[in-house]
Amino acid sequence: MNFRTLSELAVLCEERGLSIGELMLEEQSAESGRSTEQEFATMKEYYGVMKEAVHRGLHEDTTSRSGLTGRDAQRVAAYNAAGEPTLGGPAGTAMAYALAVSEVNASMGRIIATPTAGSCGIIPGVFLSCQERFGWDDDVMVYGLFAAGAIGYVIANNSFVSGAEGGCQAEVGSAIGMAAGALTELRGGSPAQAIHAVGLALKNTLGLICDPVGGLVEIPCIVRNGFGAVTALAAADMALAGVRSVIPSDEVIQVMLEVGSAMPEKHRETAGGGLAQTPTGRKIMQNLRSKK
């Protein structure tokens, strides 16, 4: 890849007159040695898997093996349809879809890691709900995925994308940044605006620890995906409205690295602290162990 930072990415887009998504497709093809058509087709297949996961999460039984989670997406969708949701509208849909994919993941279903399985609901939640709302075709969405991938590539190489290394900020935080930047571009924002969206979003999750109850990708991972989708929409709107990340996004990524590196091990996917070690979290863990 010919860029290492988000600012280099924006400059490159401007020089070549390409969107982030278009640029990433070309860079990917150069890196892999496969044609742009082949790489595009692979990504399109992945988008198909995401759609399937949303559908399954909304219609099938997603009770996890532990029995702790499942069907929350269906509860939210039903409430959106029948009740008078405060959030409602497109944000409510994005939230329901994100929960759906995360619940499919927790029940050992098939998903695409974006960038990880723990954060796999956010991008599908944002992408599918916006596709329905704005009538974009699948090819547009696939370019959006390349844009999200370019942003994630920079975050991953300058910081981290695993909870064990950097906490939940590295997983859910990165996914929100990727979704926010890609959505800004899909809505007509410039690469510079898209990158502001990334910084705005990342600042909101700095410090978030990874504290899964019982070590399972269920509590609190699933609801954080639901919240994450809504945050991504908000960050994109801020960026499109002209709000800027005063601390440049590349510097925010360095803060994520700093905070994650200083995070105690018990807050990095070991279930040794946080929600996992609350009285209820411990009780759940004991019950799981005795079930085996």
Place this chain on the structure above:
Amino acid sequence: MRFKDVFSIIGPAMVGPSSSHTAGAARIGRAARQVLGEFPGIAEVTFFGSFAATYQGHGTDRAIIGGLLDFATDDHRLPDSIELAEAGGMNISFRQGTGLFPHPNTVRLHLTGRDTGMELTLTGTSIGGGNIEIVDIDGFSVKLTGNYPTVLIHHMDYLGVLASVTDVMRRGEFNIGHMSLDRKNRSGAALTVLELDEPATEALTGELLGLPAVKSVSVVDLNRKPQEQEGKEETP
């Protein structure tokens, strides 16, 4: 750069619940299977760090064994891998390791081939999003991601070995993207690892095996389609 392309960020397609603890673990297992080159009759699995703390909840144990059966990350049989492996005659044990380890998600595999009795000790780390690094093979330091077709050459430390290896590559038109060599001692056993841009062919491995001082050659390629089981389980 630890992450090299867009599909290490968007992807892999996988069975949940965790990209590092499930998909990454499956890929480490699969890499080990390919290095060993045969069905492991004995698999001793030692988990460290976050892997040790949470492996049951994440299905890391099932993922590792699925990888040892050469399953891809989105193989629907992953959740049942332990039963399938045991049915094929794999003797499996899991342990929690102590002492120093290179990464929060580390696993060490000690495998014994069912047919040849060949042994392999391999240490792998799962660095996020399903991406892995194999960091140690039989005491040799390596850095192997499995994202590219990778050739492992066990040879004696001997003047000119690398020149003859790269000459074979040049003549066969295989471009080398990354290369590392580690040796036990001067003139002793050595391991060279080459990441290629093109899939390694049998002709290539055959020619490498014919070189003086080369003892064995294996190929790791995690993008390779797994052998589909036909009819009955391929005692994988």
